[in-house]
Every structure is written in C-alpha cells, then in structure tokens.
Amino acid sequence: MSKTILITGGAGFIGSHVVRLFVNKYPDYKIVNLDKLTYAGNLENLSDIDNKENYQFVKGDITDSKFVESVFQKYQFDGVIHLAAESHVDRSILNPMEFINTNIIGTVNLLNATRNIWKENTKDKLFYNISTDEVYGALGSEGFFTEETRYDPKSPYSASKASADHLVRAYFNTYKLPVVISNCSNNYGPNQFPEKLIPLAVNNIKNNKPLPIYGKGENIRDWLYVEDHAKAIDLIFHKGKLGNTYNIGGNNEWTNIDLIHKLCEIMDDRLNKPSGTSAKLITFVKDRAGHDLRYAIDSSKLQKELGWKHSVNFEKRFEQTVDWYLNSQKWLDNINSGEYEKYYEKQYVKR
Ligand code: NAD
Numbered sequence: 001m002s003k004t005i006l007i008t009g010g011a012g013f014i015g016s017h018v019v020r021l022f023v024n025k026y027p028d029y030k031i032v033n034l035d036k037l038t039y040a041g042n043l044e045n046l047s048d049i050d051n052k053e054n055y056q057f058v059k060g061d062i063t064d065s066k067f068v069e070s071v072f073q074k075y076q077f078d079g080v081i082h083l084a085a086e087s088h089v090d091r092s093i094l095n096p097m098e099f100i101n102t103n104i105i106g107t108v109n110l111l112n113a114t115r116n117i118w119k120e121n122t123k124d125k126l127f128y129n130i131s132t133d134e135v136y137g138a139l140g141s142e143g144f145f146t147e148e149t150r151y152d153p154k155s156p157y158s159a160s161k162a163s164a165d166h167l168v169r170a171y172f173n174t175y176k177l178p179v180v181i182s183n184c185s186n187n188y189g190p191n192q193f194p195e196k197l198i199p200l201a202v203n204n205i206k207n208n209k210p211l212p213i214y215g216k217g218e219n220i221r222d223w224l225y226v227e228d229h230a231k232a233i234d235l236i237f238h239k240g241k242l243g244n245t246y247n248i249g250g251n252n253e254w255t256n257i258d259l260i261h262k263l264c265e266i267m268d269d270r271l272n273k274p275s276g277t278s279a280k281l282i283t284f285v286k287d288r289a290g291h292d293l294r295y296a297i298d299s300s301k302l303q304k305e306l307g308w309k310h311s312v313n314f315e316k317r318f319e320q321t322v323d324w325y326l327n328s329q330k331w332l333d334n335i336n337s338g339e340y341e342k343y344y345e346k347q348y349v350k351r
Pocket residue numbers: 008009010011012013014015034035036037038039040041042060061062063082083084085086087088102106130131132133161183184185186187188192193
C-alpha cells in the first residue's frame with residue numbers, strides 16, 4: 001500500500017461518498033474509516049465496498065483521546081481527511097454540548113494524535129479538515145463568501161466548526177502541521193439522513209405528512225451534488241497548497257420554498273398524483289432560531305487554481321436524488337427508528 005489514509009465520519013452522508021471514491025479510485029491506498037456510528041452513521045451506506053481489500057472500518061469515538069492515540073499508533077496514517085461531526089443545525093440548538101465535544105474536542109484529539117505520529121517528519125503528509133460555509137455567517141441578498149470573508153458563525157453548530165478551523169490553522173502556524181481546509185455549501189444526494197431538508201421532505205410526502213417550512217421559506221441555500229463535493233475533496237487532498245483554504249459551492253442558489261415546490265412537482269409525477277397534490281402538504285412553521293438568511297459560495301479559487309468544476313445539470317441530479325430516496329425504502333425504514341422519531345417529535349411537535 002502506497003499510503004494509509006484515515007477518513008473520519010465515513011459512515012455518514014458525505015463521508016460515505018468520499019470513502020467510496022477513494023477506495024475505488026486508489027486501490028494502492030489503504031483507507032481506514034473511523035466512525036462512532038451515531039444516529040447519523042450508517043454502514044449500509046458502504047455495503048457495496050465494505051469487502052474491498054484496501055478498506056477497513058474502525059468503530060470509535062474521536063472525543064476519546066486515548067482511543068484516538070491508539071488508532072494512530074497502530075495505523076501510522078500518512079493522511080487524515082476529517083469529516084466526523086455533529087452536523088445538524090437544529091440539533092445544535094437543542095443540545096450544543098454534543099457539538100462542542102465532537103466538533104471541537106474531537107478535532108483537537110485528531111490534531112494531537114497526528115502531531116505525535118508525524119513529529120518533524122511531515123513530508124507528503126496532510127491533515128485535511130472538512131468544514132462548512134456556515135462559519136462565514138449569513139449573507140444579505142448580495143455578495144458571496146470568499147476565502148477572505150471574516151468568520152462570523154451564528155449557530156452552535158457553525159461556531160463549533162469555526163473553532164475547529166481556527167485550531168487547525170493554529171496547529172499549522174504553531175507546530176507547522178501540514179493542513180488544508182475546505183468550506184462547502186449545502187450538499188444533496190443519496191444517503192443524507194432524513195432530518196435534513198431534502199430527504200425529510202421526500203420522506204414526509206411519501207408518508208402524506210406535513211412539509212415543515214421554517215418562517216416564510218425565503219432563506220437561500222447554494223446546493224451542490226455530494227459527488228461533486230467528494231471530487232473536490234480528492235482534488236484538494238492531492239493538489240491543495242499547505243495552509244490554504246478552498247471554498248466549494250454549486251453556484252446554485254434556491255429559496256427553500258422554490259426548492260420544495262420543485263421537489264413537490266417531481267414527487268407528484270413519480271407518485272402519479274395530480275399536479276399540486278404534494279404542495280398541499282407545505283406547512284409554514286416557527287422559524288429556526290437565528291436562521292441564517294442566505295449562503296452563497298465563490299469557488300473561483302478552487303476552479304482557477306486546481307481546475308475543479310461542478311456538475312452543470314442540477315435538474316437531472318435533483319431528480320436522480322429524489323428517485324434514489326423513492327427506491328431506497330429499506331434504507332429509510334431502517335432509519336425511521338426509535339431515536340429519529342423521538343428527535344422529530346421534539347423538533348416539530350412540542351413547540
Ligand atoms: P453526517 O451527520 O451525515 O455524518 C457525520 C458522521 O460522523 C456520522 O457517520 C457519525 O456517526 C460520525 N460521527 C459523529 N460524531 C462522531 C464521533 N464523536 N466520533 C466518530 N464519528 C462521529 O454529516 P455530513 O452531512 O456527512 O457532514 C460531514 C462533514 O461535512 C461534517 O464535518 C460537516 O460539518 C461537513 N459539511 C457538511 C455539509 C452538508 O451539506 N451536509 C456541507 C459542508 C460541510
């Protein structure tokens with residue numbers, strides 16, 4: 001094996017696409033997926049590659065420093081791609097401490113363990129932190145987030161991700177740890193946990209349940225197909241400049257209400273319902289506390305310096321995504337379990 005790479009959070013939504021890409025594209029890399037398997041981690045996401053020779057799953061918690069040290073001592077990683085996180089903004093509002101522990105303490109544990117195995121010997125080594133556009137705060141109707149935009153996180157989730165980014169940069173500056181960071185916009189695609197807007201809406205329409213839209217549905221997100229994000233991660237991991245940050249985005253802004261109307265049209269078609277049936281389920285509910293108005297990413301640095309491009313046909317990708325959820329009833333059934341139902345009740349019913 002030419003390299004041993006640790007991918008944290010590989011059983012989650014984006015992590016599973018990154019693990020698949022690396023395992024299939026780099027047969028000479030050993031890919032170790034370290035994941036706690038929280039409610040969001042699902043090994044079913046990787047059932048197509050889990051018997052590959054260059055893939056290894058390790059169950060464990062990045063907040064446990066002794067455990068993290070032992071894994072690093074055992075595998076002597078050449079690279080780390082860190083995705084493990086508590087990732088849902090609404091959960092961070094209900095329970096911030098989980099986010100502080102996993103997203104901040106967990107990241108520091110990985111940084112420390114990385115320093116301990118690499119010491120001064122950092123040639124061809126890289127610690128890559130996967131971050132979010134939410135660290136930049138919220139935009140008004142104009143402008144874009146660039147890599148120079150000042151950090152201004154507004155939710156416990158985004159503040160915990162911003163803290164992690166600051167620590168990663170501090171280890172670069174202080175200890176010369178070779179690092180890179182990318183900040184991506186909203187991802188969509190197969191395998192996203194159905195607490196997030198798109199899979200939640202598909203799931204609810206299928207079950208004839210209300211479609212909860214926060215506030216007036218005027219908030220704007222920049223949607224990127226998850227495999228485009230995985231490809232950007234591959235590019236940045238191999239070609240990114242040490243100490244640099246790269247923004248990744250879809251150049252694809254939608255208000256939540258327009259996106260949900262689009263989804264409703266597709267669902268009416270797929271479920272053979274008269275046009276307008278699914279949209280009747282739209283229900284405006286109390287807004288998310290501190291709800292960021294708009295995110296929009298300027299990814300020109302990544303495009304110009306590393307030659308990255310995103311998929312152009314959003315409509316096609318979006319339809320394929322909806323079809324994936326419609327054809328993955330078993331995957332959804334396995335998720336619509338006790339823990340998720342409890343969260344759903346707390347978030348949407350007991351206001
Ligand atoms: P996800 O919630 O689907 O998956 C997170 C994974 O991390 C799960 O498999 C979970 O089991 C694991 N995990 C959580 N806590 C852990 C711990 N203490 N120890 C080990 N594993 C743990 O998240 P996602 O949407 O795939 O996001 C992945 C990363 O990308 C996160 O860092 C997130 O901040 C970032 N990101 C996400 C988006 C998006 O649109 N989803 C956009 C930009 C950046």
